Amino acid sequence: EDVAHPGFLEGDSSTGSLLAVLAATPEGRLQPGAATVLRAAERLALSLGMVRKVLLVVPPQESVQRLALGQLLEEFQGDVVVLATSAAAAPPEVESRLLVECWPELTRSPRLVIGEPWTETAFAFLGCRPDQPGAVALRVRRLEEEEGQVILETSLDQGRLCARQTLDLAADVPWWITLAEDAEVPPRVPAPPAGGARVQRWAPRLERFYHRSDIQRLLEELKLETGVVRLADADFIIDVGFGVGNRDGYEAVIEPLEQALRALGVRRLVIGGSRKVTEELHLLPLDRQIGQSGVSVNPQVLLAVGISGAPQHLNYIGPRATVLAFNCDPEAPIMTLNQRQPRPRVFPVVGDLFETVPALTAALRKEEVRQPEKVGGVQKRNRSVCSGAPSELRRG
Known part of the structure; x- marks a missing residue:
């Protein structure tokens, strides 16, 4: 029970x-x-x-x-x-x-x-x-x-x-x-x-909120929570929220984060976002929308950047996910989700996402980089997140 x-x-x-x-x-x-x-x-x-x-x-x-x-x-x-x-x-x-x-x-x-x-x-x-x-x-x-x-x-x-x-x-x-x-x-x-x-x-909710100085320790706890030895072995979704503001904000925090994950060797990586990001800010195509009017997701790791956590969004994140939530408001619904339900597990990171997310990116760059696979003597490149429909985002 x-x-x-x-x-x-x-x-x-x-x-x-x-x-x-x-x-x-x-x-x-x-x-x-x-x-x-x-x-x-x-x-x-x-x-x-x-x-x-x-x-x-x-x-x-x-x-x-x-x-x-x-x-x-x-x-x-x-x-x-x-x-x-x-x-x-x-x-x-x-x-x-x-x-x-x-x-x-x-x-x-x-x-x-x-x-x-x-x-x-x-x-x-x-x-x-x-x-x-x-x-x-x-x-x-x-x-x-x-x-x-x-x-x-x-x-x-x-x-x-x-x-x-x-x-x-x-x-x-x-x-x-x-x-x-x-x-x-x-x-x-x-x-x-x-x-x-x-x-x-x-599965209790920990009262601690993580801050910029805690990011390296948070990565170690993320490995323990997901059961992976290397973060490169997990499948990731970057969930972009209205908090990124505009195209400049997206390029400042999301693109470097994606690059760091790919350099680490993460191959199962998809970028999705909220309805406001796809329909109002037009930062992502409509088929990347997560939520009631978009798709359901259930990755091992979901990086929620600037997501406030409306029910029509949170309810479409599966229980398998471990969520790293970056938000300046410790009382945002996504930050307090585990007060109401045990899964998905949320690690709240409080602070200006334009400071905390780059801190995560820097910590990822310190992780051991996995060598690219080679097939028949040719280096195998990772498929771009925008080429084709990602398997992790499926219609609910």
């Missing part, structure tokens, strides 16, 4: 809940420490009478999500929230930072949140928010039970010092616990029969 808000993460009002946070690899496998976290979650939930839940951070590709979820359900039966985000394929520090940005507003937080080592930065922040204080135990090396109490042993000063603390749930604040890679956890105990798994898939 696809959801806009992960209701399964809400804490149980009667017994409290325990949330285990795991991440899958880009190939769809659980991390080596996942079994330890699940075992610790099971042990703590049984000892404290809590309901276990899992938040599984996975890449956006559905096939990878199925692999990771299948592996999880071999070990766990209960409520699962599948957090679909490019963070799952990012380095640990990026993954942890994006977890903070994705963390939802909950009516009632879980009493315990326990995670793999990569969650350390996120938990340190989430557990120390002034408006939502909590207790934090990081790099727990050993978890044990003594006389009815749960003891957490953590390492300090690169493992040279140890600290022991009692898991105290008397105060009504959540605990945020990360396990070290070599954490020692008591063996599993027989658990009561579970009622089966329920799964919610959640």
Whole structure:
């Protein structure tokens, strides 16, 4: 079930809940420490009478999500929230930072949140928010039970010092616990029969807007979101909006952007535009119009330049697309689309498009240039975007 808000993460009002946070690899496998976290979650939930839940951070590709979820359900039966985000394929520090940005507003937080080592930065922040204080135990090396109490042993000063603390749930604040890679956890105990798994898939909208200085990082996140190693392997549409203004604006930002993409080796590239661009500004022929009175599109990447986002335009962009939206208005409908629906995924870039789009063009030129293919010793040229009807633009 696809959801806009992960209701399964809400804490149980009667017994409290325990949330285990795991991440899958880009190939769809659980991390080596996942079994330890699940075992610790099971042990703590049984000892404290809590309901276990899992938040599984996975890449956006559905096939990878199925692999990771299948592996999880071999070990766990209960409520699962599948957090679909490019963070799952990012380095640990990026993954942890994006977890903070994705963390939802909950009516009632879980009493315990326990995670793999990569969650350390996120938990340190989430557990120390002034408006939502909590207790934090990081790099727990050993978890044990003594006389009815749960003891957490953590390492300090690169493992040279140890600290022991009692898991105290008397105060009504959540605990945020990360396990070290070599954490020692008591063996599993027989658990009561579970009622089966329920799964919610959640692709949250990140609150961050990107700016000119963020373009290089945005390209890396674009690769993660689309699942391509090289941007040259993706199919692109440049979606031109009324914001380019006139022919001079088109030549200043769109033509250099097209040239940079082709120099990068992108072969599946088409330029389309809004109704105003084709019918009023006459910058593109009518058969390049995207929207209700034009065509539907569903590329891997859509670069929306100066598009405000009227429904008769946005509704004809398919869910497969990852959209980089360049607009000076952060409240424009295209910039806030993911507040209303999870797909297509939009990365909003706020600022003057005559500054932000050239920044994108410059970043693309820094990417490794793919050598042109040769067929029979002759260099194969890319077909011009204006020669023939592009397959990516089809009548809806």
